Each structure stands twice: as C-alpha cells, then as structure tokens.
Amino acid sequence: MPKTLSKSNPARELVFGDLWEFDPAPETADPKLKPRYDLFINGSFVPPRAGKYFATINPAHETKIADIALADASDVNSACIAAQKAFVSVWGKMPGKERGKYLYRIARLLQDHAREFAIAETLDGGKPIKESRDFDVPMAAAHFFYHAGWADKLEHLAPGRQIAPHGVVGQVIPWNFPLLMLAWKIAPALAAGNCVVLKPAESTSITALKFGEICQEAGLPNGVVNIVSGAAETGAAVIQHPLTMKVAFTGSTEVGKSLMRSLAGTDKKMTMELGGKAANIVFDDAPLDQAVEGIVNGIFFNQGHVCCAGSRLLVQESIADEVLAKLKRRIAVLRVGDPMDKNTDLGAINSREQLAKITDLVQIGVAEGAEKYDNGCKLPAKGFFFRPTIFTNVSMSHRIAREEIFGPVLSILTFRTPEEAIEKANNTPYGLSAGVWTDKGSRILKMSTLIKAGVVWANTYNKFDPTSPFGGYKESGFGREGGKQGLLDYLMVD
Amino acid sequence: MTRINISKTPKCYVGGAFIRSESGRVTALHDASGAFFANIPQCTRKDLRNAVEAAAKAGPGWAKRSAFNRGQILYRLAEMMEARSSELAEAVALGGASKADASREVAASIERVVHYAGWTDKYEQILGSVNPVASAHFNFTVTEPMGIIGVIAPDDSPLLALVSLILPAITSGNCVVALASGTQPYPSILLGEMLATSDLPGGVVNLLTGLRSEMVPTFATHEHLRALNGVVNAADRKTLKLGAAESVKRVHLLKAEEPIDWFADKKQGVEEIRALIEFKTTWHPVGA
Numbered sequence: 001m002p003k004t005l006s007k008s009n010p011a012r013e014l015v016f017g018d019l020w021e022f023d024p025a026p027e028t029a030d031p032k033l034k035p036r037y038d039l040f041i042n043g044s045f046v047p048p049r050a051g052k053y054f055a056t057i058n059p060a061h062e063t064k065i066a067d068i069a070l071a072d073a074s075d076v077n078s079a080c081i082a083a084q085k086a087f088v089s090v091w092g093k094m095p096g097k098e099r100g101k102y103l104y105r106i107a108r109l110l111q112d113h114a115r116e117f118a119i120a121e122t123l124d125g126g127k128p129i130k131e132s133r134d135f136d137v138p139m140a141a142a143h144f145f146y147h148a149g150w151a152d153k154l155e156h157l158a159p160g161r162q163i164a165p166h167g168v169v170g171q172v173i174p175w176n177f178p179l180l181m182l183a184w185k186i187a188p189a190l191a192a193g194n195c196v197v198l199k200p201a202e203s204t205s206i207t208a209l210k211f212g213e214i215c216q217e218a219g220l221p222n223g224v225v226n227i228v229s230g231a232a233e234t235g236a237a238v239i240q241h242p243l244t245m246k247v248a249f250t251g252s253t254e255v256g257k258s259l260m261r262s263l264a265g266t267d268k269k270m271t272m273e274l275g276g277k278a279a280n281i282v283f284d285d286a287p288l289d290q291a292v293e294g295i296v297n298g299i300f301f302n303q304g305h306v307c308c309a310g311s312r313l314l315v316q317e318s319i320a321d322e323v324l325a326k327l328k329r330r331i332a333v334l335r336v337g338d339p340m341d342k343n344t345d346l347g348a349i350n351s352r353e354q355l356a357k358i359t360d361l362v363q364i365g366v367a368e369g370a371e372k373y374d375n376g377c378k379l380p381a382k383g384f385f386f387r388p389t390i391f392t393n394v395s396m397s398h399r400i401a402r403e404e405i406f407g408p409v410l411s412i413l414t415f416r417t418p419e420e421a422i423e424k425a426n427n428t429p430y431g432l433s434a435g436v437w438t439d440k441g442s443r444i445l446k447m448s449t450l451i452k453a454g455v456v457w458a459n460t461y462n463k464f465d466p467t468s469p470f471g472g473y474k475e476s477g478f479g480r481e482g483g484k485q486g487l488l489d490y491l492m493v494d
Numbered sequence: 495m496t497r498i499n500i501s502k503t504p505k506c507y508v509g510g511a512f513i514r515s516e517s518g519r520v521t522a523l524h525d526a527s528g529a530f531f532a533n534i535p536q537c538t539r540k541d542l543r544n545a546v547e548a549a550a551k552a553g554p555g556w557a558k559r560s561a562f563n564r565g566q567i568l569y570r571l572a573e574m575m576e577a578r579s580s581e582l583a584e585a586v587a588l589g590g591a592s593k594a595d596a597s598r599e600v601a602a603s604i605e606r607v608v609h610y611a612g613w614t615d616k617y618e619q620i621l622g623s624v625n626p627v628a629s630a631h632f633n634f635t636v637t638e639p640m641g642i643i644g645v646i647a648p649d650d651s652p653l654l655a656l657v658s659l660i661l662p663a664i665t666s667g668n669c670v671v672a673l674a675s676g677t678q679p680y681p682s683i684l685l686g687e688m689l690a691t692s693d694l695p696g697g698v699v700n701l702l703t704g705l706r707s708e709m710v711p712t713f714a715t716h717e718h719l720r721a722l723n724g725v726v727n728a729a730d731r732k733t734l735k736l737g738a739a740e741s742v743k744r745v746h747l748l749k750a751e752e753p754i755d756w757f758a759d760k761k762q763g764v765e766e767i768r769a770l771i772e773f774k775t776t777w778h779p780v781g782a
C-alpha cells in the first residue's frame with residue numbers, strides 16, 4: 001500500500017545528476033572588439049596623455065580581451081572642457097525637440113547593435129549571455145527611447161518654476177550592469193540638456209567605449225558625451241573637477257560616503273545610488289512555486305552582483321521548511337559556467353577581488369555558526385566562479401545578514417508576524433529595495449507602506465522599467481533614476 | 495502708583511513643553527535701543543539630542559495623520575499667529591526692523607503657513623505618479639516623509655525665514671528640530687507658543703535658541719536627523735556636509751553670505767516640499 005503523498009512525503013523526483021550533460025550552446029556572433037580602446041573625448045577616440053593602458057580580462061577565462069586607456073587628471077580635464085564647450089556652444093542651446101532626436105537615434109542604434117553589445121558585455125563582465133541579451137541591452141535602449149521623448153517636455157517636471165540644465169555632469173558607474181548603468185546616467189542627463197563626462201568601472205569599460213562609437217554613428221555633436229576609462233583616481237578626478245556641476249555616482253555605500261566627504265567644501269549637486277541588503281519577505285499565503293522563482297531571481301540574477309538583490313530571505317515560520325526544500329531543489333538545477341552559453345544561469349564573478357570578497361564573507365558566515373548549503377555543481381577549471389549558496393540558521397547580528405555580499409549568497413531568516421517581518425526588514429542602515437510575496441493585495445500595500453525602502457516588488461523581484469523611479473532610502477543613497485522623479489535630478493529648479 | 499509689569503521668561507518649545515536649556519545658561523537679549531529685554535536660553539548639543547528624541551517620539555504619529563488633518567492643523571497655526579500678529583511684529587522689530595517692515599514680515603509668515611496648509615493634501619498628486627511600465631504591474635510612486643529634519647535658520651528675517659524652512663518639512667509629515675536666528679531669537683520663542691496652541695502634536699516642531707558654533711557639529715553628525723535644511727556660512731556648510739556623509743544624510747543648504755529674498759514666491763511651494771521627502775515605488779501585480 002503506497003503511502004499518501006504529503007509535504008513530508010513528496011512525490012519522488014527523477015534526478016539524473018550529471019548523467020546527461022547539456023550540449024554546449026555558445027553564442028558565437030562577432031562582438032566587433034578592438035584590441036585597444038582609447039578615451040572618447042570630444043567626439044573622437046584619443047590616446048591618454050600619459051600613454052598608459054590597462055588590460056581588461058574575461059573573468060570566465062582569465063584571458064585578456066583588450067587594452068583600455070587609463071585616463072589621468074589631465075585627460076579628465078580635457079573631457080570636462082570638451083563637455084563644457086559642447087554645452088555652451090551647441091547642446092545647451094539646442095531645442096529639446098532636436099536633442100530628443102539624437103536620443104531616439106541612439107536608442108535605435110543600440111537596438112541595431114544589440115547582439116554585438118550583449119556579447120561584449122558578457123565577455124567583459126561575466127554575466128550570462130541570456131541576461132545581457134534579454135535584459136541589459138534592450139533595457140539600455142529602452143532608457144534612451146523613454147528619455148528621448150522627455151527632451152521637449154521638461155517644463156512639465158516642475159510646473160510654475162524655472163528649470164535649467166546643470167551644464168557638465170560627472171558620472172561614475174559600477175561594473176555590475178555596465179551598459180545599463182551608462183544608459184541610466186547618460187539618457188536623462190542628455191534629455192535635460194546636460195553634457196556628460198562618464199567614467200565606467202575599471203573591469204568593464206568596453207561597452208562604454210563602444211557606446212562612444214554609437215555616439216559617433218548617431219552624429220551626436222562632439223563633446224556632448226565623453227567617456228574616460230580608468231581606475232578609482234580617474235573617477236575621483238571626474239567627481240572633483242570644478243566643471244562638473246552635478247555628479248551622479250552608483251557604487252558602494254563606502255565609496256559614496258568618501259565621495260560625499262570629498263565634495264563637502266563644494267556646492268556640487270549630487271545623486272547617490274549606493275548599496276543594499278534587501279529583505280525578500282515570503283508570507284504563508286504566497287504562491288510558493290512563483291515565490292521560489294522570485295527568490296532565485298532575486299539573489300542569483302547577475303551572480304548576485306545587484307545592489308537591490310534580495311539577499312535576505314525572510315520567510316514565515318510555518319512555511320519555512322517547505323520553501324527551503326523547494327529552494328534547494330531549484331538551486332540544484334541552476335547551471336553555473338560559461339557565460340557565453342545560452343543555457344547558463346550563473347556566469348562568472350566579475351573579478352578576482354570580488355570572488356575573494358564573496359569567499360571571505362561566506363567563510364565568516366560559516367564561522368559565525370550559520371548553516372551553509374550550495375548545489376555542489378562542478379565549476380570550470382579556469383575563471384572566477386562561485387556556486388549559488390544559501391545560509392540557514394542566520395540571525396540578524398550575523399555579518400552575512402548585515403553586509404552587502406554582492407554575490408550569489410542568500411541569508412535565510414524566519415518571522416512569525418507581519419510586524420516582526422517589518423522590524424527585521426527595516427533593521428539595516430540600507431533601504432534600497434524589498435520584496436513581498438503574498439496572495440493579499442491589502443497586505444502588499446500595508447507592507448509597502450511600512451518598509452523603509454525606495455522600491456518594493458510584490459510577487460516579483462528585480463523588475464526594472466525606464467518609467468519606474470529607482471533609488472534608495474537611508475544609506476542606500478538619494479535621488480532617483482527613471483521616471484519623472486529621476487529626470488528632475490538632472491535639472492536645476494529656480 | 496504704576497503697576498509693575500510681569501516680564502516673561504523666554505523658554506524654548508521642545509517636545510510640546512517649554513524648557514530652559516539643560517545647561518542653565520542664558521544670553522541677555524537687548525532691544526534695538528540697547529535696553530535689556532530678556533534672557534534667552536543658550537541651548538546645548540544635549541538639548542539638541544533631547545529635541546531629536548522628542549521628535550522621534552512624535553514622528554510616526556504625525557506622519558500617519560491624514561493629509562486633511564495636517565492641513566487643518568497648519569491652518570490653525572496661521573489662526574494662532576494672526577491673533578497675536580501685533581505681538582509677533584513687536585518681536586521682529588526688536589532686532590531693529592521698522593514697524594512697517596516687521597508687520598510685513600509677520601503678514602508674509604502667516605501667509606506662508608496658510609500656503610503650506612493648502613499643500614498637505616495636494617503635493618502627493620503633483621509629486622507622485624503612476625508609472626506605465628511594460629509588464630503587468632500597477633506601478634506607482636508615492637512620497638514619504640524623511641523623518642526628522644534639522645533646520646538651521648539664518649540671522650535675518652527671524653520669523654519668515656524660520657517659518658519658510660520649517661513648514662515644507664512638516665507639511666509632508668516630517669518632524670523638525672530647528673535652531674533659531676542667533677541674533678534675533680525672540681520671534682522663535684513666540685512662534686513656539688503659537689505652535690503649542692495650534693493642535694500640532696508636541697514634538698513635531700522643536701525650537702532651540704543658542705550658539706550656532708556649539709550646535710552645528712551635532713546637527714552634522716546626529717544620525718537620526720535624516721536631512722538638513724538651513725542657511726549657513728561656508729565653514730558650517732563644510733562641517734555639515736562632512737558630517738552628513740557619515741550617514742548619507744540629505745543636505746539642502748543656502749548660503750548665509752548671499753542675500754535671500756524670503757518674500758519671493760519661489761521661496762515657497764511644492765519644490766520645497768519635494769526636497770524633504772522620499773519617493774517609494776511599488777510594483778503591484780495586476781491580474782489573478
């Protein structure tokens with residue numbers, strides 16, 4: 001007599017393990033890369049004054065892809081002067097309707113070159129091709145398309161007040177979504193009538209410099225967009241240059257604070273998009289299979305290199321065992337490996353340094369007494385990879401529950417009442433995002449009201465849209481990106 | 495025999511009560527002719543911390559009030575000020591303003607309060623949005639108060655500037671800890687008395703008098719102050735911004751060294767409210 005099926009006695013599964021391997025399904029289109037990338041200043045690619053270059057590597061193979069120009073303060077100065085000149089002579093005076101046409105062109109050209117950009121992004125940054133192809137690049141194009149239409153409608157942003165662009169905007173972006181963060185920064189800045197000096201992250205400069213080619217192809221007036229690649233000093237030079245009247249930074253809270261300190265004696269306007277330690281809260285009435293997909297997407301999307309990653313799972317006690325079992329089963333079939341393979345779920349960790357940081361915090365988690373589980377999958381022999389990892393028996397005081405790991409590592413905590421969930425969700429200096437999983441619409445709204453975070457996803461996670469403002473409370477930064485709220489941050493209101 | 499006046503002991507309005515400084519210190523205030531007027535409390539950073547604590551207690555309740563109710567209370571404040579407008583004008587004139595100028599400042603201050611009373615149930619409709627995202631979500635952005643706002647008033651326009659800095663904060667449900675004009679603190683003492691009779695819950699607005707040099711470092715570093723709204727000199731701006739970096743505090747500072755026309759229309763309105771709120775965006779699923 002077979003036992004009846006129940007939660008404690010689930011149907012048996014067919015588990016094939018490594019019996020049959022997936023055939024490789026590599027993306028093979030040509031990313032059209034150059035062996036060497038110069039700085040994009042005043043509409044041309046120019047070598048850095050000091051003649052210094054650094055290698056950018058493919059984190060999945062640890063092989064060099066190209067040499068990237070290292071901009072120093074004098075190169076940044078040239079870029080800022082070019083931007084200022086473009087602002088005064090062309091861009092600042094151009095009617096919004098005409099500015100918008102350039103942005104529409106850029107959006108279209110990004111779509112034309114979408115596959116090329118997706119492959120370049122994956123080669124340089126390590127994210128799975130399915131993400132760069134289906135998310136990063138189309139979303140970047142969408143941001144330009146959205147903001148293009150704003151360029152001649154800016155007066156609707158602050159009715160009754162005078163608005164004006166800042167002039168030159170200095171922007172520093174991170175390595176987790178290189179092209180998309182560029183789009184989030186450049187599209188609203190240009191729509192508002194500013195010119196831009198942007199510094200991409202050291203480990204992911206290629207798509208930003210390829211974007212310079214798009215600007216050329218679009219016929220964008222010289223100097224409106226300038227891309228200066230380099231390291232932290234290059235970024236600091238952009239932020240501190242006297243011509244950058246407004247600065248926008250996306251990166252860690254630690255660096256954001258140091259930039260704020262460095263600008264304390266100035267009148268520069270700032271927006272800061274900093275770190276997070278988001279709570280993803282699952283109630284007992286949630287659609288669990290959907291929630292498990294959301295938990296996986298929340299923490300393993302882009303290897304967890306996401307500032308709004310759902311890195312703290314708060315699950316209601318009554319369903320904790322069931323959710324954990326489903327989660328483990330789901331994680332067991334996640335594919336970690338070659339980012340260029342279309343079947344890959346988790347690609348390469350972006351850099352050796354980041355891999356070391358993740359490894360370190362995971363060891364601390366174990367040492368502090370949390371219980372670690374990973375799917376034990378085989379990892380490629382070369383390159384920077386980390387298995388999708390979850391921790392149970394985590395308490396709020398554990399470092400893995402407090403610090404941003406920025407990797408595929410989930411800390412699981414439980415709660416009994418909505419009040420306890422709120423108290424735990426808000427018990428962090430961060431306040432970027434949160435997730436709520438429940439069948440009750442009223443509970444979604446109640447939780448959203450009480451969570452101190454700038455973005456709340458209900459029965460979904462890691463969704464983005466150009467019309468939807470994104471940005472944090474508390475130490476996750478200030479200012480918004482996207483929507484009318486984000487655009488106004490690129491204008492002076494008098 | 496002429497009657498001897500009962501002179502008033504000025505006290506600061508903190509947590510809904512009238513306090514002297516915990517330090518026991520006072521500063522003698524003289525009128526424009528140089529005659530002794532009263533002793534003004536010289537508050538300390540401890541008083542500032544106490545005021546932040548009072549604001550923290552009042553904050554959640556105030557933020558939860560309905561927009562309509564907040565509007566009624568702010569309008570009540572205007573009523574209280576109007577009823578004592580001649581007294582307010584005398585307080586402003588203490589600093590040397592002519593009677594006409596003082597009355598003009600009082601009238602503008604009262605009108606500013608009425609202006610914001612009208613905003614409480616409207617700014618959300620201007621600043622918030624429903625966002626047409628590409629997926630099946632009802633995506634909307636609402637505003638929320640930041641929490642406790644530190645206000646540092648300039649020396650000039652002791653009533654109008656103070657009101658202009660405080661009102662946009664409390665309109666959206668924030669609480670305020672404010673440092674009044676250093677040279678002309680008396681109007682803030684009177685404003686406290688009007689706040690106390692306006693139905694505004696105690697602790698929502700806390701008014702301190704004292705030395706800027708003693709208070710600015712604590713305004714800079716107190717982590718429960720989530721934003722600063724004030725008028726300060728270059729050195730204080732740097733101090734405040736350096737301190738603000740430690741907890742990613744929002745900073746809106748005007749320059750004390752430049753003239754400010756507080757009477758201007760653009761010194762009030764929804765943009766001033768926008769500077770002291772957070773935006774929250776919710777993705778709510780659509781469909782079964």
